Amino acid sequence: MGWKMNEAVETVQAQAAGKLYLAGEYAVVEPGHPAILVAVNRTLTTQVTGRAAGEGSQEQPVDAQRGRIESEGHPEASMSWHREDGKLTPDTQLGEPSYLLAAAQSVEELAVERGLALRSYDIAVSSQLDSGSGKKYGLGSSAAVAVATVRALLDWYGLQLSPLETYKLAYLATGRAQSLGSGGDLAASLFGGCIRFCSPDRSWVRAQVGSSSLSQLITQPWPGLQIHRLDAFGPDSLLHLFVGWTGSPASTPSLVASVKQGSADGKSQSYERFLAASDACVDALAQSLEAGQPGAIGEHVAQARSLLRGLSALTDTDIETPALRTLVESALIRGAAAKSSGAGGGDCGIAIVCDKQPQSRAIGQMSAIAAAWSRAGIEPLPLTVGPPLAALEPWGVGCAATAQEEE
Numbered sequence: 001m002g003w004k005m006n007e008a009v010e011t012v013q014a015q016a017a018g019k020l021y022l023a024g025e026y027a028v029v030e031p032g033h034p035a036i037l038v039a040v041n042r043t044l045t046t047q048v049t050g051r052a053a054g055e056g057s058q059e060q061p062v063d064a065q066r067g068r069i070e071s072e073g074h075p076e077a078s079m080s081w082h083r084e085d086g087k088l089t090p091d092t093q094l095g096e097p098s099y100l101l102a103a104a105q106s107v108e109e110l111a112v113e114r115g116l117a118l119r120s121y122d123i124a125v126s127s128q129l130d131s132g133s134g135k136k137y138g139l140g141s142s143a144a145v146a147v148a149t150v151r152a153l154l155d156w157y158g159l160q161l162s163p164l165e166t167y168k169l170a171y172l173a174t175g176r177a178q179s180l181g182s183g184g185d186l187a188a189s190l191f192g193g194c195i196r197f198c199s200p201d202r203s204w205v206r207a208q209v210g211s212s213s214l215s216q217l218i219t220q221p222w223p224g225l226q227i228h229r230l231d232a233f234g235p236d237s238l239l240h241l242f243v244g245w246t247g248s249p250a251s252t253p254s255l256v257a258s259v260k261q262g263s264a265d266g267k268s269q270s271y272e273r274f275l276a277a278s279d280a281c282v283d284a285l286a287q288s289l290e291a292g293q294p295g296a297i298g299e300h301v302a303q304a305r306s307l308l309r310g311l312s313a314l315t316d317t318d319i320e321t322p323a324l325r326t327l328v329e330s331a332l333i334r335g336a337a338a339k340s341s342g343a344g345g346g347d348c349g350i351a352i353v354c355d356k357q358p359q360s361r362a363i364g365q366m367s368a369i370a371a372a373w374s375r376a377g378i379e380p381l382p383l384t385v386g387p388p389l390a391a392l393e394p395w396g397v398g399c400a401a402t403a404q405e406e407e
């Protein structure tokens with residue numbers, strides 16, 4: 001992030017990373033249940049540029065302010081805006097709720113609470129998370145657009161929030177556009193690297209929204225929410241993440257809704273068993289990732305896969321599609337740990353390979369997996385785990401007692 005001065009037109013920009021789930025999918029939607037996520041080394045950038053003199057200039061009174069929001073490849077989220085009663089409002093009604101708009105409106109609401117004058121500006125979003133030719137990879141583009149836009153506009157208005165407060169603001173913003181996800185995607189996108197994440201109690205958060213200001217809400221502890229850094233996939237790590245794309249996009253909200261519905265009807269005991277087993281599996285995997293133990297990593301990734309297959313059968317939801325199964329099995333027979341990533345139903349699968357020594361056998365193993373995937377119509381994506389982007393407490397001994405946000 002930074003300021004560029006250009007004849008009184010100010011520009012500020014912020015980036016957010018794409019994400020992938022390694023384990024704990026679906027369980028993490030329930031408050032307090034953990035998942036492991038990584039940020040990838042591809043980002044989305046939001047740029048905010050002040051309007052020069054003329055119509056909609058930032059010097060004009062609030063109600064005369066105007067701007068344009070443009071996201072490359074996303075006409076549904078691009079719009080011209082004006083103000084109604086001070087609120088940033090699209091000139092024409094949008095066909096669907098917009099994460100980008102919700103992010104901008106949330107930061108402005110905070111700015112007003114903190115007594116700042118609203119200004120007018122244009123927003124431009126560019127992304128490395130879609131292919132540009134309409135391909136959707138499942139790298140968390142909606143979370144990244146929310147995080148990058150919140151960060152850029154906070155900077156634009158000179159509002160200084162901690163990373164955790166910024167996370168909460170992005171979570172509240174996305175809740176205005178969609179209300180089913182865990183918020184793990186936002187955490188990976190904002191904090192970068194590899195994290196262990198437990199979702200906040202969404203109904204508690206929702207109940208606070210009416211009665212607390214944004215300022216109060218983002219500074220309060222949130223029950224259930226835990227975000228810790230995992231020391232895995234760093235520059236000296238022997239672990240490598242490998243990602244394949246099945247070529248078919250999936251709708252996370254409808255898969256999550258299907259699992260919710262399927263786990264409700266008289267199946268609560270089996271679902272509770274799934275949650276408990278997932279918690280144990282995620283924490284065992286977190287430990288083995290931090291310790292860099294290939295055998296244990298393989299065992300726990302296999303267990304996470306098998307738990308998802310059980311959930312799939314329990315709830316009649318197609319999580320590991322035939323293409324994902326091919327992706328996983330062709331990585332397994334080449335010695336990697338592998339499973340679907342995220343909600344499944346398409347999108348991406350992951351494989352983890354481990355060098356015996358730095359740069360030893362993994363390169364050959366990875367090219368064998370890439371070749372097998374390509375032959376099977378799976379596209380290997382040239383991704384690695386991205387660097388940490390904001391400071392976080394490490395996970396580890398005693399972490400349950402130091403959970404950041406338990407009341």
Ligand SMILES: Nc1ncnc2c1ncn2[C@@H]1O[C@H](COP(=O)(O)OP(=O)(O)OP(=O)(O)O)[C@@H](O)[C@H]1O
Nearest residue numbers: 071074077100127136138139140141142143145252
């Ligand atoms: N670059 C972007 N700019 C503006 N809006 C975006 C952008 N990317 C995604 N969105 C919005 O987010 C919503 C969901 O997008 P999409 O299904 O592609 O991704 P996603 O939620 O990130 O899914 P996944 O987590 O599987 O990647 C859509 O309404 C879309 O308009």
Ligand SMILES: C[C@@](O)(CCOP(=O)(O)O)CC(=O)O
Nearest residue numbers: 025026181182183252342343
């Ligand atoms: C199924 C779920 O646990 C993971 C979804 O991951 P993805 O967006 O499909 O990569 C949902 C969530 O955590 O919001």
